Amino acid sequence: MSNPEVMKFEEFISKIIRGDIRSISRGLTLIESGSELSEVIVDGISANCGRAHRIGITGPPGAGKSTLTNLIAKQFSSQNKKVGIIAVDPSSPFSGGALLGDRVRMSEVWMDPNVFIRSLATRGSMGGLSVKARDAADLLDAAGYDVIIYETVGVGQSELDIVKAADSVVVILVPESGDSVQAMKSGLMEIADIFVLNKGDRPGAEQSMSNIRSMLMMKFEHAVKWEIPVLKTIASEAYGITKLCDSLTAHYEYLLSTNKLYSNRAKYFNERVEEIVRNKILENIMDSSGYFHNRSGNSNDETVPTLSPYQAAINLIEKIKNSLTQK
Amino acid sequence: MSNPEVMKFEEFISKIIRGDIRSISRGLTLIESGSELSEVIVDGISANCGRAHRIGITGPPGAGKSTLTNLIAKQFSSQNKKVGIIAVDPSSPFSGGALLGDRVRMSEVWMDPNVFIRSLATRGSMGGLSVKARDAADLLDAAGYDVIIYETVGVGQSELDIVKAADSVVVILVPESGDSVQAMKSGLMEIADIFVLNKGDRPGAEQSMSNIRSMLMMKFEHAVKWEIPVLKTIASEAYGITKLCDSLTAHYEYLLSTNKLYSNRAKYFNERVEEIVRNKILENIMDSSGYFHNRSGNSNDETVPTLSPYQAAINLIEKIKNSLTQK
Numbered sequence: 001m002s003n004p005e006v007m008k009f010e011e012f013i014s015k016i017i018r019g020d021i022r023s024i025s026r027g028l029t030l031i032e033s034g035s036e037l038s039e040v041i042v043d044g045i046s047a048n049c050g051r052a053h054r055i056g057i058t059g060p061p062g063a064g065k066s067t068l069t070n071l072i073a074k075q076f077s078s079q080n081k082k083v084g085i086i087a088v089d090p091s092s093p094f095s096g097g098a099l100l101g102d103r104v105r106m107s108e109v110w111m112d113p114n115v116f117i118r119s120l121a122t123r124g125s126m127g128g129l130s131v132k133a134r135d136a137a138d139l140l141d142a143a144g145y146d147v148i149i150y151e152t153v154g155v156g157q158s159e160l161d162i163v164k165a166a167d168s169v170v171v172i173l174v175p176e177s178g179d180s181v182q183a184m185k186s187g188l189m190e191i192a193d194i195f196v197l198n199k200g201d202r203p204g205a206e207q208s209m210s211n212i213r214s215m216l217m218m219k220f221e222h223a224v225k226w227e228i229p230v231l232k233t234i235a236s237e238a239y240g241i242t243k244l245c246d247s248l249t250a251h252y253e254y255l256l257s258t259n260k261l262y263s264n265r266a267k268y269f270n271e272r273v274e275e276i277v278r279n280k281i282l283e284n285i286m287d288s289s290g291y292f293h294n295r296s297g298n299s300n301d302e303t304v305p306t307l308s309p310y311q312a313a314i315n316l317i318e319k320i321k322n323s324l325t326q327k
Numbered sequence: 328m329s330n331p332e333v334m335k336f337e338e339f340i341s342k343i344i345r346g347d348i349r350s351i352s353r354g355l356t357l358i359e360s361g362s363e364l365s366e367v368i369v370d371g372i373s374a375n376c377g378r379a380h381r382i383g384i385t386g387p388p389g390a391g392k393s394t395l396t397n398l399i400a401k402q403f404s405s406q407n408k409k410v411g412i413i414a415v416d417p418s419s420p421f422s423g424g425a426l427l428g429d430r431v432r433m434s435e436v437w438m439d440p441n442v443f444i445r446s447l448a449t450r451g452s453m454g455g456l457s458v459k460a461r462d463a464a465d466l467l468d469a470a471g472y473d474v475i476i477y478e479t480v481g482v483g484q485s486e487l488d489i490v491k492a493a494d495s496v497v498v499i500l501v502p503e504s505g506d507s508v509q510a511m512k513s514g515l516m517e518i519a520d521i522f523v524l525n526k527g528d529r530p531g532a533e534q535s536m537s538n539i540r541s542m543l544m545m546k547f548e549h550a551v552k553w554e555i556p557v558l559k560t561i562a563s564e565a566y567g568i569t570k571l572c573d574s575l576t577a578h579y580e581y582l583l584s585t586n587k588l589y590s591n592r593a594k595y596f597n598e599r600v601e602e603i604v605r606n607k608i609l610e611n612i613m614d615s616s617g618y619f620h621n622r623s624g625n626s627n628d629e630t631v632p633t634l635s636p637y638q639a640a641i642n643l644i645e646k647i648k649n650s651l652t653q654k
Contacts, residue, residue, distance in 0.1 A: 046636075274643075
């Protein structure tokens, strides 16, 4: 970049940090598009982020994630907090999915100047999605948003990666048979800091609550400092939202007071760095077929690799070395 | 290595491949000790492995994994198959744990010339354990063992990694409340090719069987070719073992006939290579504290990283480059 361009870019970054909506929006578009500039943006804003409470909201399709996200945003906004929503659920009304009615119901939060909503396209590589979601959250964080909410459907490793990197994870279930089981199977159980049983006026709600509680009891045989709350909400009536937001704030304060906020963030930061390194190093040299090839000319041996894993590793390291020294 | 040493080493490898017990045992000791020679051993035997059926047996402590492993080994041995057992469960009688009585009951299989038993110490780094377990299985595979059984307690990522890399995974549960739930939570549900309800004469066995079956029904909404059997055993009476071994053989034939044996092994081979590369590259250059440091002199900012993740990644790549070009 020539000097005037650097100046312009610095001005762009400082506008983001000052909370200028147009610059934030443009920055997020660059991040979403996978532009190389997104790295420079993240570098530029990095020193200003780390102050937001990042919340991941996940659960099976139809659990009411968007409606609850909407209500949580409203609640925090009423406490004079700025809220950023990053929707990575293709069926979310925030992402343009779902029924028109859902989107209309959410018009309140769309019009709220304290709330900034951005959906990330889930088309294309899912691997990139978790990178983009975290970059986008960094940007909103640096721009002064106090609460950042990731809304993701709880399916797939990439979406799990996004949610895991949040400070507080809310898993939303509904009182339908098998949902709690489904949540456990897909790994959501492990990551929940708060459980919400939405549509809590439906039959079977009490039974579902007690099922979740008994599973949690089995999980925590040892003493833990944070007792995972199991909360009931009825999103259609905005029932239970204050309590949910209070629990989220309490969880954040727990993380701060125990230094877990720091250690969790350090852990996910390091994982993120390693993922970036892995992508940067391996993207151009990975053999699309991997290292396990059929032994040619011997069809009986097709379950035998042609190389030992250590030989394959040495070859790969050689490729990495060549690729790095060429740069 | 000087020439005579190479000769000796080649002789050692060919003895392993011919099934010489003393060489096998020595090779496994080298692998277990983490000796650098273990890589050379795996390189040497690699062309001869891939023919064994690798079975992972896992489940919660007390489910009867060792007794069932013992009975499965006996059954395959009676079919004139050579069986290698790799025990990575510290409480296993194979590993010297458990009560003397257990070990006495297993004396039959200890004396069986068709069965080779080796325990891997779980002390020290668990990360290394999954590497060692797979290296050990390669060795037994190359040495002509037809069936290789990993016995692991179903807890922890490393042990899950071992079992996942098997061709056929048997998850053992007992009819006690919450066990099936526990299995799901710890990720065992996802990897089971065969479910066994051991201690099937206890109260609640039928209920447990039907619970597992209904969970499986939810899991597989789409058609799959392999219908996961849910089998009942009573290990103390050797009840249900023939059926279990028949199911294992059927699963192996299913994998062979659908080419899944090849694709699964290719997948795990590639993961193993990447793990080796990661270990080789990163072991010496990883900052033990990672890349997320407190911003010095500003205690309010301790949840803010000093570098952006992309800057940290570039630094790490530079370190990798230096480390590789020095070699």
